[in-house]
Amino acid sequence: MTTTPLLSIQNLCVSLETAQGQVEALRGLSFDMQSGEKMGLIGESGCGKSLTALAIMGLLPMRSKVTGSIKLNGTELIGMRDENMCRIRGARMGMIFQEPMTALNPLQTIWQQIAEPLQLHQGMSKSATQLRVLELLERVQLSRAKERLMAYPHQLSGGQRQRVMIAMALACQPDILIADEPTTALDVTVQKEVLNLISQLVSEDGMGLLLISHDLGLMRDQVDRVMVMYGGSVVESAPTQNLFQHRRHPYTQGLFAARPQLGLKRGTRLTTIPGQVPDLLNWPTACAFADRCAHVEAACRDALPPLSQASISSDLANSNHSDTSHWVRCIKWQSIESQP
């Protein structure tokens, strides 16, 4: 592709320092995101989803080692000086955190918190910010926004707090929005409202969206492309529709099978993935999923399998979708039947 992607991550590796020594938490992550694209990152806890978000935002814990490249509009973010990073963070990249109660400052009114990035990045005057904050709150559909300017986070419900978080993330009209499990703390009905709101705002502004979640159903509604992570690397990446129709990687297949669905007969036992996510300290060096996989063979334990491109069903290849490639990190993907 000739145009520079909005966000380009190449071979990102992150290792964290723990009491037990260095732990490789991200192992060679690569993907490109175009502006206006909605991407989803899915996986179980401990597989590196949130770490990816933190790495992009430059918020990794101190003394973590990062190699590889993260480029935003062609600018390299890794190794950037802190003061330059501060100018980008919040201005060009916005982030919505998982738990709005802990992410908001309980001692500041919501208008002060939304105004902070505006004053910091755009040097807005107090009166101008007040107008802008009100505008933002109306945009995120906070009811009775004007009366709530002076409200503290504890006076708002979970869904309202998450709307405030969205307003903060969008305040400086960033190019990319990262939402790390934005709705896990919310009710199902509120969850749908908040997700639809994020989706609508992202489309209006033509931002790139990176949505992190462990909920497969939610991905289907919200994103164009899903990346499945396991063991610090992407094991499968495909356009959403394609992934839901043809799952290639054994882990993806296991995840889908383990999900209870409406319409199953009462008492049906779910198919589970045997074993558990290995401890970060003892990741298998080759295919991370080898120990839990039903299709495992000796070669799986030799080296980390490369991402290989799987064929695309014809109906999707013909559509006008920008990127229809389907990648899978498994040496046996051709012999494993894709699951509808």
Add this chain to the structure above:
Amino acid sequence: MMNAHITLLEVKDLSHVYTLARPSWLSPKSTLQALHQINFKLSAGKSLGIVGESGSGKSTLARLVMALEKPTQGQVLFNGQDLHALPSHQLREIRPHFQMVFQDPYSALDPRQTVLEIVTEPLYGKTKLEMKELAELALSEVGLRSSDLLKYPHEFSGGQRQRIAIARALITRPSLIVADEPLSALDVSVQAQVLNLMMDLQDKHNLSYLLVSHDLAVVNLMCDEVLVLQDGCMVEYGSTEELFKYPQHPCTKSLLAAIPGIDSQAI
């Protein structure tokens, strides 16, 4: 085996009102009607799912059934005995028959107790040896090893902790387990393992579950009947199959429509 149609739990006309703090010391105390006239019956070996949005009174109902709080009005009959009318020593005697599994397996286990101490805590009047044997049995039933008995909770993953919590509930051989969102803190693949375990244990011991959940797919899989709560009121109550196929109340419809990945037209 017990007769499957014996009513194990009956909730009659149950209401609960919380008194809130005064906004200022001059204003009168305000109250919150958390539950309003709830009625249901649960047969032995069957499961009832309680669904609703947050704040609809699901957890309050679970706490009242567990006799952790006294209701303002109404009765909770367990095997025909009104839990809230019993003197405390008698209540303590029948408590082993109904146990609870909590939402967050991280905060539900005492970090300073070993698994043996955690799992055997509900037992009393047993020798140390008996306790250890029962604990080993309970652990093997939930798929953990007896070598795990001397470990501490931090050595286990979330799914394993929830198994320990289930073992603690099982050790007294209860006929009813009240589970308040037992899966929501767990990962997808672990959820499936714990869900299968709960269903296996139900078949093996003829357990009844009172399952509080916001995940309708889980309720659909585990429960024979569903009770939908909205603002403390029962808005719909019936067999799971019927209710999910033909939801009547707008609240049930909106809950079903909010399941991610579901075509709202399909309902």
